[in-house]
Amino acid sequence: MVAVIVALTLTKGRHHGPSFTGSGCVVRDGTVSIPLSTGQAANAATIAGVAAHRSMPARAVTIAYAAAIQESGLENLPYGDRDSVGIFQQRPSQGWGSRQQLLDPVYATSRFLEALARVPGYRHLPVYRAAQAVQHSADGYAYSQYAGTSAAMAAGFTGQLPRSVWCWYSGKVGRHARLAAAGRELTRAFGPLAVGRLGDPAAQVRVHALRSGWAVACWLVTHAGRFGIRTVSYDGYQWLAAHGQRGWTPIPAGPARSHAARAGAGRSANRPPAQRPVTRQLVTFG
Numbered sequence: 001m002v003a004v005i006v007a008l009t010l011t012k013g014r015h016h017g018p019s020f021t022g023s024g025c026v027v028r029d030g031t032v033s034i035p036l037s038t039g040q041a042a043n044a045a046t047i048a049g050v051a052a053h054r055s056m057p058a059r060a061v062t063i064a065y066a067a068a069i070q071e072s073g074l075e076n077l078p079y080g081d082r083d084s085v086g087i088f089q090q091r092p093s094q095g096w097g098s099r100q101q102l103l104d105p106v107y108a109t110s111r112f113l114e115a116l117a118r119v120p121g122y123r124h125l126p127v128y129r130a131a132q133a134v135q136h137s138a139d140g141y142a143y144s145q146y147a148g149t150s151a152a153m154a155a156g157f158t159g160q161l162p163r164s165v166w167c168w169y170s171g172k173v174g175r176h177a178r179l180a181a182a183g184r185e186l187t188r189a190f191g192p193l194a195v196g197r198l199g200d201p202a203a204q205v206r207v208h209a210l211r212s213g214w215a216v217a218c219w220l221v222t223h224a225g226r227f228g229i230r231t232v233s234y235d236g237y238q239w240l241a242a243h244g245q246r247g248w249t250p251i252p253a254g255p256a257r258s259h260a261a262r263a264g265a266g267r268s269a270n271r272p273p274a275q276r277p278v279t280r281q282l283v284t285f286g
């Protein structure tokens with residue numbers, strides 16, 4: 001395994017905020033801002049998606065982030081120490097998979113989480129110990145320096161902290177939108193999802209819980225440059241590529257939204273909020 005000095009500006013304390021020049025992403029929880037490149041954020045969103053597919057908790061995502069930051073700077077590296085490659089710097093010679101497989105973030109993450117799930121009591125171990133139990137690095141304690149940052153990132157990318165992840169892109173996004181390809185890649189990470197067309201050009205993803213919807217929305221925003229996605233909407237908020245630096249903003253009230261709000265209120269107006277059933281949610285993008 002190779003230890004890489006992280007170029008994320010991942011900090012142990014507060015950060016004054018990201019620069020909105022060029023392209024980039026941020027995870028922000030109100031007091032701390034963690035700037036990421038679009039590639040790092042896309043990998044982080046994919047890790048969260050694979051964990052969701054495997055029904056693994058945010059703690060598993062935290063551990064995976066700590067390992068990936070230490071090993072590769074959360075980049076999908078085509079090189080490393082000896083034959084190590086990919087986000088987790090896994091080695092084909094150690095039985096992790098072929099070089100081509102390990103350069104696929106979905107496959108590499110699946111193998112990492114597979115191994116983590118076999119670590120007894122990993123949810124209750126210190127982050128560095130759980131990561132080391134999977135990675136068997138020369139300096140397992142090195143993972144500990146990223147525990148706090150990884151936990152903050154996990155809260156954002158798993159949907160525990162809604163609207164905390166967004167990106168901005170230099171140049172015009174969406175000239176050649178590839179929504180079908182985005183849907184296919186999304187389901188590779190998250191597993192079976194109901195992805196369908198919604199007019200032209202737009203698509204929708206049906207999810208079953210608020211958190212999973214925000215995790216999907218994070219994935220779409222962090223992959224917007226790759227697939228030409230101009231807008232992502234969920235739970236009354238929208239992200240627009242043209243104004244990406246603004247983050248998530250409320251969707252302006254309109255006839256369609258007002259009608260949906262009235263219909264939803266009518267169905268549950270007589271129920272206390274705590275007793276309202278979890279209904280399917282739609283994430284739309286186009």
